[in-house]
Amino acid sequence: MPDAQHLFLFVVAGVLLNLTPGPDVLYIVGNAIRRGAKAGVVAAVGVSAGCFVHIVAAAVGVSALIAASATAFNLLKWAGAVYLLYVGARLLLAKSAAQRWESQSSPPASGDTGLWSVFRGGFLTNALNPKVAIFFLAFVPQFIPPDAGNEALAFLGLGVVFNINTVAINSGWALAAAWVARSGAVQRSLRWLDRAAGLMFMGFGLKLALAENPTR
Known part of the structure; x- marks a missing residue:
């Protein structure tokens, strides 16, 4: 593990990165607005669980393989792009509030x-x-x-620290969105929020589909 100063810088950098909105934050905020703070926090935990997949994969070298292999990168890229496009399309095509966020969560x-x-x-x-x-x-x-005895273990340790920050900040997004959703104006605008979120998800999907492996 790094010394206290480098660990502090790592935490600060991680916090700033987690505050940047993206498809994860959009998903969390959407569920919090629609279903309340509990669903938003559960969405945040789900995002962090997915983050752990990348942390472990990077620690054992799988992510390095993805970075080096155009085929592996493209397979994962297209799977992610299709999923985001699917979520966006379901939101855009929803005919009523009863169908809202059905693509990400269950009807109840x-x-x-x-x-x-x-x-x-x-x-x-x-x-x-x-x-x-x-x-x-x-x-x-x-x-x-550089003198870390076990780089994989150090990577996992830093990954856990990053993910703890991720859960905390994303839960904050959820709680803030749930609080804002109490406004009558927000509730009356849910259908338009569906459309806006659908367009944003599809935009994220297209952006991912067009992305090139940054390591090549």
């Missing part, structure tokens, strides 16, 4: 099954994004000291 607003679907959607939004894998390969090693 409560219950273990519904929350599991919310968790799964968050997991897939993050786990199917190869750019997250590349990010960890590029970002985390900068904070591992």
Whole structure:
């Protein structure tokens, strides 16, 4: 693990990165607005679970293989792009509020099954994004000291620290969105929010589909 100063810098950098909105934050905020703070926090936990996939993969070298192999990168890229486009299309084509966010979570607003679907959607939004894998390969090693005895273990440790920050900040997004959703104006605008979110998800999907392997 890095010394206290480098660990502090790592935490600060991670916080700033997690504050940047993207498909993960959009998914969390959408569920929080639609289903309340609990669903938003569950979505945040799902996103962090997907993040752990990339952390472990990078630590054991799988992400390095994805970065080096155009085929592996493209397979994961297209899987993620198709998923984001699917989510966006479902939101755009929803005919009523009853169908809202159906692509990411289950129809009931409560219950273990519904929350599991919310968790799964968050997991897939993050786990199917190869750019997250590349990010960890590029970002985390900068904070591992050259004399680290076990680089893989140091990578995992920093990954856990990053993910703890991720859960905290994304839960903050969820709680803030749920609080804002109490406004009557927001509730009356849910259908337009569906459309806007659908366009944003499709935009993220197209951006991912057009992305090139940044390491090549």
